[in-house]
């Protein structure tokens with residue numbers, strides 16, 4: 001039923017009849033493979049063997065509680081960017097001392113929640129945030145551990161919207177600014193500033209920018225160390241890309257970690273990694289049913305019951321996701337389709353000019369590589385309820401998020417009859 005080159009990706013789903021699953025649980029349906037998630041985390045953990053290193057999974061990639069429990073149970077920590085992610089991670093049983101708090105705009109409320117929980121470390125991105133952490137931590141009479149997020153001014157050679165390490169991006173601070181923070185450390189006595197952090201972008205397939213950024217950060221660490229500023233933690237961020245389409249070559253865990261080992265040779269503190277996509281993307285797919293086939297004037301459209309609200313990546317980044325027709329191979333002719341959703345936007349397009357075996361209404365398709373930044377970016381745009389999610393483990397599956405009901409979708413809304421003055 002499936003092309004050979006995709007077999008490895010699909011191995012994690014081999015114990016399940018996807019057609020039966022879709023019939024039982026309905027579509028659109030996110031399906032994750034526990035095996036695939038485990039084997040990715042395992043591979044990274046193995047590559048890190050011998051290093052004092054921790055994996056803080058970037059929760060934004062897939063924040064489903066069952067996924068968090070799976071990763072946390074294998075020893076992963078979490079990289080969070082909001083109070084909501086903090087609560088999810090704690091609920092999933094990931095201990096606070098394995099949590100780092102990143103993000104360019106943390107509110108006082110969120111910082112307070114993280115201080116209450118006792119997170120391991122704050123990754124700070126501006127002087128204003130450093131001041132705020134000082135104020136909030138000093139009120140409690142504690143010293144909060146923090147790292148400065150460096151903007152190494154490196155082009156990650158990825159999509160502009162997910163590139164974060166250039167000086168024109170909103171993320172991190174310059175080396176000069178970081179030096180100032182360390183030199184004037186005494187100004188922020190309630191902040192224990194002893195770490196460096198970076199994250200230059202996502203879906204990185206080229207090792208060169210990673211190498212460059214690591215080297216720049218390592219140079220800063222050495223310089224600070226020589227100046228008497230002990231660095232206890234270096235967080236190299238996430239960004240490791242995956243193979244979404246034929247011809248793309250992902251960097252292996254071993255090659256990636258080899259760069260880290262080389263750049264940080266001699267570092268005595270703890271190394272943190274914040275992978276998201278690499279752990280989850282290929283461990284998930286979005287199952288969707290064909291609503292209808294439509295012969296437009298100029299193109300042939302395949303209209304699915306999944307849409308941009310379920311999987312935003314193609315609309316937002318023109319991202320490529322392999323699409324397969326699920327079912328027995330019955331030697332159908334190939335047809336070139338624009339694969340689209342029912343949402344009222346031209347951007348609601350999963351693929352343009354894609355060759356697929358001819359599909360009929362009711363056929364099932366799988367959109368691959370949807371385990372990361374899929375469900376976590378879903379919305380109920382066009383008043384389409386959030387999709388369901390299932391986790392497959394061997395020949396079993398569990399619904400880890402049931403389909404949102406209409407009532408749940410509108411639960412927070414109310415008629416405008418309680419008028420107040422402000």
Ligand code: LLP
Pocket residue numbers: 058061079102103162199201202203237238239240274275276277278313317372373
């Ligand atoms: N650490 C920080 C501080 C981040 O901002 C991110 C992702 C990560 C780690 C994890 O990066 P990863 O290993 O997943 O590349 N929605 C986009 C991706 C946005 C990534 C945002 N930051 C997409 O669908 O491609």
